Amino acid sequence: MDLSQKVLAVKPSATLAIAAKAREMKARGIDVISLSAGEPDFDTPGFIKEAAIDALRKGQTKYTPVAGTLELREAICRKLKRDQGLDFTPDRIVVGTGAKHAIFNVLFALLNPGDEVLIPSPYWLSYPEMVTVLGGTNVFLPTSEATDLKITPAMLEKAITPKSRVLILNSPSNPTGRVYSKEELLALAAVLKKHPQVLVLSDEIYEKLVFDGQKHWSIAQLDPEVAKRTIIVNGHSKAYAMTGWRLGYAACPDKTLAKAVESIQSHSTSNPVSFAQAGGAVALDKGDEEAGKMKAVFEKRRDLFLDLLSKIDCFKATKPGGAFYIFVNIKKTGLSAFEVARRLLDEAHVAVVPGEPFGSPEHIRLSCACSEKDIRTAVDRMAAWVRKPGAPA
Ligand SMILES: Cc1ncc(COP(=O)(O)O)c(C=O)c1O
Incomplete structure (x- = not known):
């Protein structure tokens, strides 16, 4: 074949x-x-399962809005306000079939052939494959133990070109487990401010797993200018042990991008599973x-x-x-x-x-x-x- x-x-x-x-x-x-x-x-915690079972019993077995139920998108907005202090509205949230799906759809909506995607290395293995499929160009920023497996502002500055379109940040990281501190993110934000063509895709799927009494920071909460070009991706898989439920979302800096992501999703998978979304809303409100x-x-x-x-x-x-x-x-x-x-x-x-x-x-x-x-x-x-x-x- x-x-x-x-x-x-x-x-x-x-x-x-x-x-x-x-x-x-x-x-x-x-x-x-x-x-x-x-x-x-x-x-998965029992009360989350109960919420999904209850939704099934109540007949929530039909298509939902493509971007997810209003109930779940409102719960995501509450979560982003509570944890990151960020104001979102449901029309800027698109829930997909896992964070992986959300990342793919966001990159689909953003990349033109030859656009460069900056990927700190080591990286989660799906990022470069997605970029390749979508016609983008992977630009890796290799790190080592010398920089604690994280990129520095100088590395970022050096890697940016006029073709740079997206920087993928993943903190905490799979596979390295590294967590960027507030100061480190502020320093990266200072570089990004000099290059307004670069968007940030911030994959925060491991947000709830930060150790040693440290706090998770999203670059979007640290700099309002960078926030205007940051897409936060997060999901339920790792925080609430819900990998099989397939729920993840993109919180977009504007409605135009959210509509584009929704449009792509509408022609591929449509909405995430209806009753899973009911469990997903409860997880965000009560799962911490x-x-x-x-x-x-x-x-x-x-x-x-x-x-x-x-x-x-x-x-x-x-x-x-x-x-x-x-x-x-x-x-x-x-x-x-x-x-x-x-x-x-x-x-x-x-x-x-x-x-x-x-x-x-x-x-x-x-x-x-x-x-x-x-x-x-x-x-x-x-x-x-x-x-x-x-x-x-
Ligand atoms: C860094 C990272 N991002 C995204 C995902 C996707 O998670 P899911 O599609 O289950 O939400 C994973 C899963 O392993 C991951 O490690």
Whole structure:
């Protein structure tokens, strides 16, 4: 079958091969511990489920407005006011089938062929693939531990050209877990103010998972001028353990963009699932206590992970301030991340995600979405693996 040029340009998910192999090994009865989950291992809180069940019982089984029910969009506006102090109206909110969908639709609405999208690297693997499909040009801003895996104002300034259209910010970040502070965002905003052609897509999906008593900041709440060109993307998946519900939204700086995003959505998926939206509204209004409990568990697991990993010399894990990933530098092993991931699976029966698809062959990503027991056993196995003859220790 001949496929379109567009789809041929997209890389198949490089992590799938390892995930498929881990599944196949488990099916053969091998005790594989998976540190590869990209979703919370908790169930959705009961009262959120009840709200969706209630909506089903009341017959909310029809199409809703494409951009989402007014009830949910009003709840999103309340959330943005409460958490970020930002004033939005429902006509600037478009709810899609997950934050991934919202990001795709926003980029669809904004990019012309050749427009440059600035992506701090390591990055969430879907951003560049979306940009490629949409005819944009990826411009990566490589970071390292030297800048705590974050971009600096100087890096941003250097990367901006007249063709720069969108900067994607993702704080807390998948895969690095890095969180930009208020001061760091203000410094980036100062650069952006010199370049009015650059919009910001601020992916805040891990907002509720910020540790060490720190606060999450959106660049939109720090500078009114930058706010006028910032699209906030957020969703329910990570904060309220609602990955399967497929709810995410774009909060747009003006109605024109919101209408454009809605229009694209109207010709592809239409509204997000009607009764899921009812649960989504309740989650935003009443879900923060439960979100806080899940955060506390992730934070405890992060600390355990860091403590245990500190005993493996060739794995260097620097402390993530948020999200639920530990991004481990494996350069000292002398192997690529793919090779480390493949061998950890084959030889230690631990599944991790290699960094190459996130833009880094020097890191592996470990997920805290598993039990403390699994974390202990997995790190024991990894420590034993590096000590084996022929292993990289
Ligand atoms: C950084 C980031 N953005 C967006 C998403 C998309 O989340 P969802 O489509 O489930 O809302 C994910 C999911 O892994 C993510 O890690």
